[in-house]
């Protein structure tokens with residue numbers, strides 16, 4: 159049965175509620191990660207290794223969480239991370255996310271593999287005529303012409319920023335998905351099924367399965383930049399090391415998004431929180447030159463605040479929003495945003511700050527992660 163939404167007090171409760179209503183395929187797709195889920199579990203647990211250093215006896219009555227994210231004046235320092243196939247969880251799918259982002263005036267990153275069209279989502283934002291903004295997440299296709307067409311379409315629809323996903327030359331090995339597909343194939347009497355990321359021998363050649371470009375390199379970014387033009391910022395999503403953060407910054411990219419794709423691509427890659435610390439240590443100048451975004455395993459307002467203390471501009475939430483919409487549609491998405499916002503506000507007051515601009519690295523203790 160469905161859990162009454164009033165009984166959901168945090169994002170974990172929304173996840174439990176979603177698990178009860180999702181199909182097996184939907185639950186597998188949203189909750190799974192690659193290989194042994196090491197990165198996914200690391201994402202979830204690393205936040206707890208950082209502690210706060212609160213200051214007391216400060217007047218914290220009035221709190222502002224406003225900030226500028228890729229040119230958008232956002233009410234809150236977090237956003238809906240791009241995730242594909244929201245209609246696996248709810249018939250309205252991504253429309254629920256657009257409504258939520260609009261109502262609370264936060265950004266929503268629409269996936270290339272969205273199950274509602276970019277046109278419908280752009281129209282939905284216009285209809286709502288509230289706040290919020292749409293970013294377009296680009297998966298680079300094998301054919302340059304198709305990629306160019308995607309970029310032109312996002313631009314024409316008025317998307318405010320382009321997030322280019324750079325961690326997906328092939329799709330990671332997500333066994334929970336595969337197990338489900340294998341079971342379906344067996345049930346349908348098919349002898350075999352091919353995984354999206356598998357290399358399949360075709361005559362002499364090995365063809366990399368999966369619809370994405372596995373030749374994408376730093377040089378290709380130039381033509382994507384040119385195709386996107388000057389309609390808004392470009393942000394590289396999926397940076398996982400200080401070296402690549404520095405490379406992006408040296409090449410003139412002003413926005414980077416640290417992410418291990420929710421642990422769904424390379425497994426055993428560190429959490430973006432650790433990457434954030436690595437950048438602080440080896441190339442701190444990146445924070446002066448770039449807006450830095452992070453995601454992965456963030457489940458609390460306090461997690462957002464920890465990332466912000468360490469120099470991130472905002473944090474993305476992936477799975478929590480998929481769970482929220484699966485369990486309760488738009489109402490669930492609104493509730494999830496409200497929860498994170500409330501937690502964030504309370505945590506700011508308890509930490510002794512009233513504005514995001516006051517956040518500093520000394521407000522957190524990172525010793526446990528530094529030692530590693």
Ligand code: FNR
Pocket residue numbers: 187188189201239240241242269270271295323395417418419420421422453454455456474475476477478480
């Ligand atoms: C994703 N993610 C993702 N990223 C991307 O660039 N394009 C995409 O289409 C998708 N699709 C997608 C589907 C699902 C079901 C999940 C869970 C994730 C990755 C996503 O943007 C983000 O990096 C992670 O979800 C963040 O981790 P959490 O918040 O889910 O722990």
